[in-house]
Amino acid sequence: MTEQTQAVTSAAASRGPLAMEAISISKDFRIGRGKTLQAVRDVSFNLYRGAVVALVGESGSGKSTAARLLAGQESLTSGAIKLDGKPVQVTGRSDFRHYKSQVQYVFQDPFASLNPVHTVRYHLERPVKLHQGKDVDTDAEVAALMEQVRLTPAKQFLSKYPHELSGGQRQRVSFARALAARPQVLLADEPVSMLDVSIRLEMLALLDDLRKRFKLAMLYITHDIASARYFADEVLVMYAGEIVERGPAEEITQQPAHPYTQLLVASAPDPDNLGSTLRRSTSRVGSAPQASTRAPRGKTESQDAVGCPFSPRCPFADDHCHAEDPGLMQISAARGAACWHLDQAAPELVSGLARDVRNTAN
């Protein structure tokens, strides 16, 4: 399975040098009564300088946990994380601080992630002093940060408190705070989902600009697959802790292979879809068989951890799916999907490939 995973070359690889690797990372949470919840299961991907990798999935799919693992905020149950080719081992405070200067995190909610009793200046001065040493000209550095996230005139904003700023301005402050460490990796956890539709694009454009300017390796976590299409180079679709499909953003959104990705794409609101399935409510989405949304969600508790996690909701599921979890199978050089029935789910994408793999698996 691992060999197959690595056979898929990341669509983001062409953008720049490798920055960070997640190698078969897993995270179990103990949830009492001897049960464990496998929040992240055997997930591998790479982040490249100057490229955006999007992690797409529903709430509870483990995408935030994966990012927290990369950020060093959770300990790995198994697997390894490499930064610049060297395994990351964060054992003490100074290790953690050094690591943080390379890898920064932007939180979803700018209303909760800024300290309400401190000014913007405090939020930015602290990381500058912490990560860039005491010799640096803090004022100049802070002003430069404010300019980079286009919070100008800087003077006017620096003395303000979070409650005096709009949602977009607050999120700019949290971007600036992340940049203050001069990181090479930025983990952005739903950075625009709390913002108004009208300013989301502006913020994504700003992130895009920062990515180019600082050659940031970016992980963009979102439940909005449409924004991933525009913003990301590679899309990883997560379901119940596993990556079920990965590939170039445009290909994944236009020709999803995995039944779950197909469901995700079909569910996104579509302004061009005026004769909508919603208004003709009798006929459900499309003509292709659709995954059920009513059926129980993928259980990730350990005792159920056999079989494909999507099989309870999947229209193509059979006994094989319930019994054995498919690994990522390569569809093309940069694409892979974890499904035993790709020949039925996406016949135009695979020509006999899935069948071969299935036969060997049997």
Add this chain to the structure above:
Amino acid sequence: MSASPDQAPTPVAASPIAPGAPVLQIRDLSVVYRTPRGDVRAVDNVNLDLAAGEVIGLAGESGSGKSTLVYGASRLLRAPALITSGSVIYQGRRVTKPADVLKMRPDGLQKLRWREIAIVFQSAMNALNPVLSVRDQILDVIHAHLKMPRDEARERVASLLDLVGIPRSRLRSYPHELSGGMRQRVMIAMALATDPEIVIMDEPTTALDVVVQRDILAQIVELKERLGFSIVFITHDLSLLLELADRIAVMYAGQLLEIGTSAEIHREPAHPYTKGLLNSFPSLRGPRRELAGIPGSPPDLANPPPGCPFLPRCGYGTSACEEVDMHLLPVTSSADPGHVTACPFVLPGTPPPAKTADTVTTVGEAGA
């Protein structure tokens, strides 16, 4: 099965109003928030009709006054909010003559609320009572607004859960035991418990996943068709409304800027703000197009600028916009006779304004 939600608990008299006639007519409604620093004009002279069986979508960004408008029209606001002018005429199938909601006394309001106008609140987590089981909360609503024997009410709760697709085994569950989608379904069941004429949905699916969202919306539409209520759907997601709503009203800075059928709003948006909104979300299907957001932020409603409130962010703006009075004018080229816009200058088909680095932000180069 003495009561099923398909049959109204009290028989509805033969409809005294023609189908499509307005059930709610909002006229010149203005709401201010009284603050020590002066009035914030949250809703400014709004006119809007809701027809029987219609889904009207109210779109706008946070702070545009969409919730204040609807809560004001249903008399749910309290100080410092103050309704300064207007009338809201309600004419449902069960009431004999039209009445102005804004002039109703407490006993009249008690009869109106939930029985005639019910609400699905945005955050089901906060709107449900954490110490009452699902069944008890819905029973509460039924006993407060309908005269119904206990057994019948219990049976009705169970059939309401069937209606929204929650297994009956969940009757005794508490809100924290339910997923976000299920909680939202409970909210919808509760809103439908009294067979209301109008259901207000205030961002009912914002916190949900797209898959669950689509499922719930499909269910809402199905229920609407079966039970015949009207919906006011509040959201900031215009792409959702284009699929869901019959008509869309676009709100900005307390004023309506454009009203039209979804088809016309999609085909030929008249107001620059609507155009901006439509160009603000990435589309999943079709060719990648260049996207432009709407730079800037809404005006301070305590000190509204003269003329058009959208002027500072509008790419088409001229000095004449400072003097425009914000009356809604018909869009003559539209196929929808009710299509109106507050912008007298930008006609459909006007080429987009010249792009400058400041006014246009784009995400992702095509094919990059």
